[in-house]
């Protein structure tokens with residue numbers, strides 16, 4: 001329902017923009033169009049709106065009749081399915097997922113039948129293009145990665161892809177998105193250009209780390225100089241600093257990794273802390289500003305927005321990620337201590353930084369989530385001591401400052417291999433972390449070591465145990481149940497939790513899908529409980545204020561769907577997760 005209206009709104013908005021543009025030109029007569037031409041454009045635009053209305057009416061009817069039928073079918077077959085479950089629980093997952101897939105396919109095929117973007121938009125656009133003699137229509141989509149995968153799929157497949165592939169280059173999209181947060185679907189890849197904005201991707205073509213750093217510094221200088229030309233017409237930007245120009249740019253690159261938005265924040269913090277008090281900006285002031293940015297933006301955003309900026313393929317939970325970050329920081333603190341005591345020549349440098357570390361490329365993607373959220377950045381690709389392709393990561397400058405780690409990379413030739421020292425290789429730490437808390441698990445509950453992930457990927461994540469039994473079930477990365485069960489039982493004994501472990505699992509399933517609401521049946525599948533078992537526990541959880549009914553969805557789908565409440569997240573989930581974290585730390 002939401003998606004449908006969204007696409008409709010976008011189309012109407014484009015229509016309005018073209019109208020505005022036309023009105024403007026009517027006064028200016030820039031195009032030299034006569035009144036008749038503008039009239040005919042207006043007719044085409046109205047065509048779009050009229051067709052849109054009738055198309056969406058058809059979609060409404062289609063969705064209700066077809067998906068309605070599908071749901072009825074599900075209801076009437078409920079008994080026989082339940083029966084099968086009790087005999088062979090394994091049928092459970094397959095049958096129902098099939099149903100759900102059917103509903104989704106139904107939704108897609110209805111869209112395909114009625115929403116013909118080509119005749120609705122493209123043909124009308126092309127007519128307008130002819131009349132005005134316009135070459136391109138540019139559509140800018142900013143912050144596209146904020147939309148979740150489900151919505152991106154529909155929007156990309158039914159709107160962007162057809163416009164991009166079939167409009168004879170008339171419609172051009174410019175889409176801003178984070179890496180790993182863009183669904184490409186049916187978009188013709190040969191018709192798009194990728195432009196990387198982060199430091200490493202932009203300069204990756206240069207194999208030498210020194211050359212990359214030079215280019216990054218050059219970029220930083222040009223970025224600053226181009227902006228200051230606009231805002232410092234009567235004064236010199238560099239007069240505001242108590243730092244030499246070359247050092248300033250190096251520091252600004254270190255604190256921001258050349259992300260303009262971050263740079264802007266940090267400079268405005270410096271303005272607040274120094275300039276308005278009549279003091280020049282010092283190195284320490286920039287450092288403090290970087291720390292403030294880390295605490296106020298990076299950290300708080302990650303904690304308050306657990307659903308938004310995660311790579312789509314990422315199944316690893318947030319608590320697990322923060323726990324991993326703590327381990328990395330602790331390791332670097334430990335390194336700092338041992339380096340101070342070391343007499344090795346390689347560590348004979350001022351400040352002895354411990355901000356960078358090396359990870360084998362096979363594991364480096366496990367850090368995607370932390371990178372996407374600004375805790376660390378890919379600094380370079382290198383070969384480690386054993387000549388294995390690896391990634392040199394840099395922790396965020398503000399984060400380092402918060403934890404008293406010196407930031408930097410020794411640049412003279414004698415100390416070029418500083419971070420190649422084995423103490424900065426974090427492969428073991430990362431492998432152990434994921435092995436101790438994450439497992440691969442299939443929908444029927446077979447568990448495997450996380451370390452086997454690469455091998456599983458070759459077999460398309462199919463569960464080998466199930467395969468021996470002649471069934472196909474995919475494995476997913478998840479928190480080990482064994483460990484979770486033990487820990488939760490522990491907590492149950494000692495805490496004031498109002499729910500038992502079974503009820504906790506129901507809440508956890510809701511939390512994992514939140515903000516999407518789920519019906520009892522789906523909850524049954526996710527927790528391996530029967531539908532009746534779930535149904536019995538729902539009233540208690542509602543009474544405690546831990547779940548609520550999703551009114552709108554329940555009404556449309558004629559079946560009750562439940563949502564987890566903020567109270568449950570705060571009083572149950574967070575309590576349990578932080579307790580688990582504590583225990584891991586003690587270990």
Ligand SMILES: [Zn+2]
Nearest residue numbers: 442446463466
């Ligand atoms: Zn299995």
